[in-house]
Amino acid sequence: MNNGRHVDVTPDWQRWIVEAIDGGSAPAELLATMRDNGFDEGIARRAIADVVFGGPSPDRPEEYVSPRYRERGSRLSPQHVIHAVDRDVRVLLRVARPVIAVLDNVLDAGECAALCAMASARLARSAVVAPESGTNTVMDIRTSEGAYFHRAENELIHRIDVRAAAIMGLSEEHGEGLQVMRYGVGGEYVPHYDFFPPNEKGSERHLQSGGQRVSTLIMYLNDADDGGETIFPHIDLHYIPKKGQALYFEYASASGELDSLSLHGGAPVRRGEKWIVTKWMRERAFAG
Ligand SMILES: O=C(O)CCC(=O)C(=O)O
Ligand SMILES: [Fe+2]
Structure with a gap:
């Protein structure tokens, strides 16, 4: 073996x-x-x-999962078409556990291009202002570059904040700012949980404002040429990035139970680039 x-x-x-x-x-x-x-x-x-x-070991998922988790319902609308304020989003696929949905028509081509351009400008600027801070050892594991946009920072960001909140079934105030990420060839994000591991010292700081993360919406800004799938290793699911689509998933119930099956990552990009924008939702209003 x-x-x-x-x-x-x-x-x-x-x-x-x-x-x-x-x-x-x-x-x-x-x-x-x-x-x-x-x-x-x-x-x-x-x-x-x-x-x-500081995450839990994926080989010991039972540490964080409650057997009662499977009894609760999803925050995502059960309809095939979700009316997300200014756009009708179509559900293409659903997984019951962990709760996952593939969504179509979340962003239009113009929005994808505008987000990439805005993030590129920010990435270029931050590289000039803050070259190699020495604190980015994690980049060997999460080999992407990110640009953070405060909630309602401009008209486009606000429109997407509002749309994402409607899809995710929580009010906009629960959302963290949007994070645009770019992966080049070889770039990846090894499997991880988006929730903050309970009982970990490092989580306390994150949990202070807004509490636990409860759900994620990854929106895809371009098509994957080769590699770059979003993967859920515990259920052997590979989603192939398609421009304008999004992947929604949940991992925390209202009573604070966490779903270890939500382990996920971004597979290495083998050709071209991968651009995504992510919205993470908290259990309570998030100050930023
Ligand atoms: O790059 C991916 O497909 C995964 C991204 C991710 O896990 C995240 O943004 O939390
Ligand atoms: Fe993630």
């Missing part, structure tokens, strides 16, 4: 990862060492990502 390669990250190896990251080693160096020691690359990446992001 697995050609004799390690499939289990033993406690000794977990300790070694924590100490190496705390000691300032780059995730890419750890990955190389683990690969040299016979670890499967995917397993090594996940173990390193857990330590870097």
Whole structure:
């Protein structure tokens, strides 16, 4: 099985990862060492990502999932067509658990182009103002560039904030600002949870305003040429990015139960670029 390669990250190896990251080693160096020691690359990446992001181990999902989770309903409209204020959005596919929906006609081509242009200007500017801050070790794991837009920052952003809130069944005030992300060739986002892991020290700061994240809407600004799928490893689902479409998913119930099956990531881009804009919703109003 697995050609004799390690499939289990033993406690000794977990300790070694924590100490190496705390000691300032780059995730890419750890990955190389683990690969040299016979670890499967995917397993090594996940173990390193857990330590870097402070997330739960995907191999122990039961830590965060409540058996009652499956009893609750979705915030997404049960209709085939969702009237999202200024646009009719069509549901193409639904998954019951984790709650996932593929949505069509969320953004038009002009909006996709305008968002890419706005984000490009911001990415270029921030690269000049803040070259290599030294704090971006996580970029080895999440190899994308991002531009954050405050809620209602301009007319286009506001229009999309309002539309996303209508789709997600929560008021606009629950939303974080939109985040546009660009991945080049090789860019990826290893599987992770969007919710803030409970009992983790690092989560406290995030939970203070707005509480837990409850749902995500990833909107696709271009078509994927090769690679770049959004993947849900626990249910073997691969969504292939299509301009104007969106992927909606939920992972927290009103009573605070979290769904470990919502583990997801962005597969490496093999050709071209991948552009997305993400809206994360909180359980309560979010101050920003
Ligand atoms: O790039 C992707 O497909 C996934 C992005 C993602 O996980 C997120 O924005 O939270
Ligand atoms: Fe995510």
